[in-house]
Amino acid sequence: MQVISGKIEKAKKVVLYGPEGIGKSSLAAQFPNPIFIDTEGSTTELDVNRLPKPSSWTMLQQQVEWVKHQGGLYKTLIIDTVDWAEMLCTEFVCAEHNKKGVEDFGYGNGYVYVKEELGRFLNKLSDLIEVGINVVLTAHSQIVKFEQPDEMGSYDRYQLKLGKKTSSQTAPLVKEWADMVLFINYKTYSVAVDDKAKNKKHKGQGGVRTVFATHHPAWDAKNRHGLPDEFPLDYGQIAHIFNNQAQTQPVVPPQTTTQTAPVQEQPVSQSIAPPPQEPVTQPVTNNATSLDPSIPQSLRDLMSQNGVSEEEIQVVVSQKGYYPMGTPIANYDPGFVNGVLVGAWVQVFGMVQDFRKNLPFN
Structure with missing residues (x-):
C-alpha cells in the first residue's frame, strides 16, 4: 500500500x-x-x-x-x-x-x-x-x-x-x-x-x-x-x-478532431437499437438557422451541433417504421421527438453514421 x-x-x-x-x-x-x-x-x-x-x-x-x-x-x-x-x-x-x-x-x-x-x-x-x-x-x-x-x-x-x-x-x-x-x-x-x-x-x-x-x-x-x-x-x-493550480494540475493533450465521447443515456421505452457512436460536436458554432425552424429546438440544436440533415433523420425514422419517408419532422409527435430522437440521440446519431457509410460514394 x-x-x-x-x-x-x-x-x-x-x-x-x-x-x-x-x-x-x-x-x-x-x-x-x-x-x-x-x-x-x-x-x-x-x-x-x-x-x-x-x-x-x-x-x-x-x-x-x-x-x-x-x-x-x-x-x-x-x-x-x-x-x-x-x-x-x-x-x-x-x-x-x-x-x-x-x-x-x-x-x-x-x-x-x-x-x-x-x-x-x-x-x-x-x-x-x-x-x-x-x-x-x-x-x-x-x-x-x-x-x-x-x-x-x-x-x-x-x-x-x-x-x-x-x-x-x-x-x-x-x-x-x-x-x-x-x-x-x-x-x-x-x-x-x-x-x-x-x-x-x-x-x-x-x-x-x-x-x-x-x-x-x-x-x-x-x-x-x-x-x-x-x-x-x-x-x-x-x-x-x-x-497554485497551474503547476500541479494535469494537462490533457488536445484532440485532433472535435469528437466527444458519447453521452450514456438510460434505455428509452421506444429505444433505437444500434450501438452508440461518438457524435461530432462543434458547440461553439450553431448552424441551426439552415434547418427548418418548425423543427423543435431541442432536436434542431442537436442536428445542427452534429451536422445532421433533415433527410438523414427521416431515413433513420422510416427505417425503424415510426413514420413514412418524407414525413416532415415538424409533424412528428412531440413525445416521440423528446423521448426518442432527443432522449436517445447517441443511438440516433449512430444510425445516421451507419447510413452515411452505406452511401454509394463512400
Whole structure:
C-alpha cells in the first residue's frame, strides 16, 4: 500500500448561490480562463466565452464532454445556473418515461429519478476535476421554513433553489459534491422602525454585497480553505485558492478532431437499437438557422451541433417504421421527438453514421 502525505492540489468544485442580480455570474467570470454554459441565457452583457444555450439535457451533457476534451484550453467550466439545468434534467426524465410531468410518476418516484440523473451528471463534472478544470455551479436562492428536531418553532433560511420538493434530495446532493459553497447576499447592517406606519413596520438598512463562506442557521455555506466567515464580493478574496493550480494540475493533450465521447443515456421505452457512436460536436458554432425552424429546438440544436440533415433523420425514422419517408419532422409527435430522437440521440446519431457509410460514394 502506498501512503500519500500532505495536501493534494486539484481543481475545485464551487457552488455560488444567492438572489437574482446580485453578481454571481460576474464573480464566476473572474475565475481562471472560464467558459460558460449559459442555461438561462443571462450572460449576454458579460464579455466571456460561452457555448450556445442548451435546449436539452443531452445537449448540455455533450457540451460538458466537449469542454473536457479541449486539452487545457479552458481552466474553469461555469454552468449558469444549475437550477435551470435541473429543469432540463426533469424534462429529460419525464420524456424518457413518457410522463407529462414529474408528479405523474406517483409516490415521489419522479423526484428520485431526477436525483439519480443529476447525480450521474455531477459525476461527469467530477471527471473535469480530474483533468484539471475547475467547475463552478451558480444557483438562485430561495427562502424556506426550517425546523430543527431539537428546537421549538421554525424559522426562515436560505437554500439552493432546486425546486420545493426536490430540494430535499437534489440540493443536498449538490452541496455534498462541492468543495466550496458560497452564499452571496446583501448584508443588512441595521433594522429601523417606521413609526409613521400604522403597525410600526421594520425596514432593513444597508446593502453591501457580501459573501458568506461558513454555515449559519440562516443559510447554507461551507469551504475547506480557511476563508473568513464573511468578506466583500471580490474575487481577490478567493484568488489565492486557484493561483497554485497551474503547476500541479494535469494537462490533457488536445484532440485532433472535435469528437466527444458519447453521452450514456438510460434505455428509452421506444429505444433505437444500434450501438452508440461518438457524435461530432462543434458547440461553439450553431448552424441551426439552415434547418427548418418548425423543427423543435431541442432536436434542431442537436442536428445542427452534429451536422445532421433533415433527410438523414427521416431515413433513420422510416427505417425503424415510426413514420413514412418524407414525413416532415415538424409533424412528428412531440413525445416521440423528446423521448426518442432527443432522449436517445447517441443511438440516433449512430444510425445516421451507419447510413452515411452505406452511401454509394463512400
